[in-house]
Amino acid sequence: MTITSVTAIAKDELSKFAHQVAGHGDILHTRDKKVLIKPLDARETKFYKGAANQPLNAFFPAFHGTTRLDKSNDRENSNASEPAQDTHICIENLVTDYVLPCIMDIKIGTQLYDLDATPEKRARMELHAKRRTSAELGYAPSGLVFAGQPTGDRAWLYDLTKETVVTEAFVPFFNAAQAALDTEHRDLIVEQVIDWLVAYRDMVKVSETRMFGSSVLVVFEADRDQARKARMNNQSLVTVRAIDFAHSHWTPGQGPDCQYLFGLDNLIRTLQGIFSIKK
Structure with missing residues (x-):
């Protein structure tokens, strides 16, 4: 259509x-x-x-x-x-070609409220950011689904800490790729995610925009046959895009968004540290 x-x-x-x-x-x-x-x-x-x-x-x-x-x-x-x-x-639709997609929505940035937020909403969202890892790390998983499973309750993601965001979110999420094929497959997917994040980070550095409350969406295939076929054909094993721009603005003359870059830098370092991938 x-x-x-x-x-x-x-x-x-x-x-x-x-x-x-x-x-x-x-x-x-x-x-x-x-x-x-x-x-x-x-x-x-x-x-x-x-x-x-x-x-x-x-x-x-x-x-x-x-x-x-x-x-x-x-x-x-x-x-x-x-x-x-x-x-x-x-x-x-970023998941249309996936059979068993694993999906993670990662909120980027330390500021979750828009420029025109009321004082009440600003205070509420600042508390929300402190409760999550947004204030400390500049990123926070806000949605996660493993292959073929319903999205379910997301409330547990809001209580993740600097330590448990690794052990309870990132590690089991990417290990679904290992379960589909092997450790090499998982590491290839993580490498591709990091490569995308580095390229995106470098472009954000030279852009003048504010993307409050937006996310990075990560999708990879957990169906064994589809994953094996993509790997054999040297195809991309993962889709990563920035999404959700209801509180985003083009801001010429204001320079890059430092709080957003802070989150991207920390996310890159987190993934590199978890899987010992150096870029």
Whole structure:
């Protein structure tokens, strides 16, 4: 299905996205599973549009514009005052080609609130960052799913510490790749994740943007046959992209985002340290 900014899609042409590991509100996907449909956020849409001519765009999911979701035939919509159409943002589905995807959503940065946050929300999000590893490390896993398992409760991720984020999140997550094939396969995936993070970090250094509350999404294949085939064909074993830009801005003249870079640097060092990979 081709998505444009003027096409209205009937709700019955879409299905609920089964691999949502973080965020709020249901995400849908098209019949061919190539495009995700999520409720429009004006700031996120503006950020994606602004990325079109920016080098950082190569590190984001492909943006397919917006579409109107036609709910006029939705029998579950019993509220007559609710509009029959509303606008959604359309982005690339990063897990569409995976059979048994392992997925981790990692929130990046020490600041989780936007520029226009109220004092109350700012105070609340600062406490949230201190409770998690965001304030101390500049990153925090906010969603995790192992191959073929439901997303389940994410609350335990919020209580991870500097030590347990390694032992209870990163190690078991990447060891799923080892379980699929072998230790070499796991290390190849971690190396590719680190390579992507280093390239992304270096691009963020020369960009002028603020991406509060955005994430890095990591996806790799845990299906044994698919993983073996990709490795034999020397194909990429993992997909990594920066996502979630509802609180992101292009900020020309303000220089790079130091608190965001702090998180990327620490994440790179953490993964290098866990798996003894030197770059």
